[in-house]
Amino acid sequence: MAIRGTEIKIQGLTHRYGSRSGVTFNRVDLVSPPGEALAIIGRSGCGKSTLLHILAGVLKPTEGKVLLNGTEITAPSPRWVMMFQAPHLFPWMTVTQNVGVGLSFGRWSKQEIAERVTEAIKLVELQEFATANVQDLSGGQQQRVALARSLVMEPELLLLDEPFSALDAFTRASLQKDVRSIAKRKGFNIVFVTHDIDEAVIMGDRAVIMAGSPGNIVHELDIDLPDPRDRHDDAVQALRTRLMATFQEAANYTKPQSATLAA
C-alpha cells in the first residue's frame, strides 16, 4: 500500500451558506506541505468543519479554490477521503466488506481488493475480526474499521472531522497515536478538526487556530515534537500550554473589517 502525500493550497477561500446567510469564513489562505498533519482548532461556529467539508469536495466554496498538487477539488474523490465523527459503517456487512466497499466502487480486480483490504485490516490491527459483522464490534473497533475503510483507498489526503470525540479516553488516545503513526509511515497528509488541544498536540505537525465571525486563521503554531508522543512528556505539556494560551488569545479575536464579500 503505497500512499504519497500532497501539497494542499487553499487560496482566497470564502464561504457562505446562502445569499441571505452571513459569511462563514472570508478569504482563507493556507499551504500545507506533503505529508503534514495539520490540526484546525477553534470555537464552534468559526467555520472549521465547513472548511473541512470544502476540502473533501462535499461543499463548494463561494469564492476561492483548494488545490491538491495543482488539481482543484470540486467533488468528493477517493484521493481525498473524509472520516467522520461517527464511523457510519454499513451494518449488513462484515469488517472486510466494509473496508473494501470504497474499492468495490472503482475498477479493481477481486484479488487486488482482497490484498489491499487484508493489508488495511492488518494496519488497524483487526485481523481477528475480519469476518465479524461490524455490529458485533465496540465503538473503538468500529472507528478503526472506518479508518481502514479510508486508508484502503490510499488517499493523498485524509480529512478527519472530530473523529474520536465520541470514544472513551483510552480508545481515543490509542487511535490518535495510531492515525499519526500510520500517516507518517505512509506519508499522506492529514487535516483534522478538533476541539481537543491534547489531540492537536499528539497528532499534529502544525495547528492553525480559526476564530472570528466570519472566521479566519488567526494563529499558527508549529508542533515540532519527536515521535512517539506521550501526553505526559514535559515537551508535550509545554506545547499544550502554549497552544492553549494561543487558543485563548484567539478566542478574544474580533475581525476589524466588516464581514462583506469581495466584489
Add this chain to the structure above:
Amino acid sequence: MSVAVTTAQEGGICRLMKHPVVQNIGWAAGGIAILAILWSIAGYLLVNDPSTKNFAKFGLVPTLKAFPELWEMGKIQNALAASGYRLGMGLLIAIVIGVPIGILMGRVKWFRDYTNSPFQFVRMISPLSWMPIAVLVFATWNGSIIFLIAIAAVWPIMFATAAGLAKVDPNWFKVARNLGARPWHILTKVIMPAISFDVFSGMRLALGVAWIVIVPAEYLGVTSGLGYSIKDARETLSYDHLTAMVVTIGIVGYFLDSILVVIINRSSWHRG
C-alpha cells in the same frame, strides 16, 4: 452398562424435544390435529342430519380421499401451474413497478408529496372492482387476472419500500459518495441491502393479498387455475373436490408465506 446407554438415549431425546424447531413442529401438529377433530365432528353431524346429508362430502374423510383422485387426474398440478403463472407474473410486475417508485418516494421529497395522495386514493379501491375495466382493456382473461393481481400487490411493495428508505441513515450516502460511489453504486450497494428487509416484508404482504385476489379473479372467464377448479367443482356438485382444492389453496399459501418468512429473516441485518 445398558442402564448408562439407556439414560444417555433418554437425555438425547429430552434435548431433542426441547429444541425450538421440534417444539414449533409440535405446536403446529397439535393445532392442525384440533382443526381436523373439529372438521371430523362437523362432517359427522352433516352425515347424521337428513337435511344436510347431501353435503356429507364436505367432511374430512371424503376430502382426504379426493386428494389422490385429483392428483391422478392432474387437476391439482394443472390448477397450481395456471394460478402460479398468473401469481408469479402479477407479483413480478408489482415488484418491477413498486420497488423503483417506492425508492423514488423515499428519496425524492417532491415526488413523494405529489404522489402520496393519488396513490393512497387508488390503493383504497378494491382490486376486484377493476375487473370490468380489466376485461375491457386486456385482450385475454389471463391478462386481466395478471393485471388484477399486480394492482393488488403493488401497493404493499411500494409503501414498504418507501418506508424502508425513509429509515435509511443519510450518513451512509455521504460516506459512499465520499468513497467515490456513483448513483448506481449507491442504489446497489447501499439502498438495496439497507431496505431489503422492508422490500421482502412488503412482498410478503403483497403475496397474501394476491393469493386472496387470485381465486375470485379466476371465477370469471378462464378455464384453468385454482379459482376455476373450485367453481367447476361447485357446478358439478363434487363437494369433496371443492374442499380438497380449498385445502390446497391453504397449504400452498402457507408454504409460499413460509418461504418469504425465511427470506425476510435472512435479509434482516437488524440486531435484537
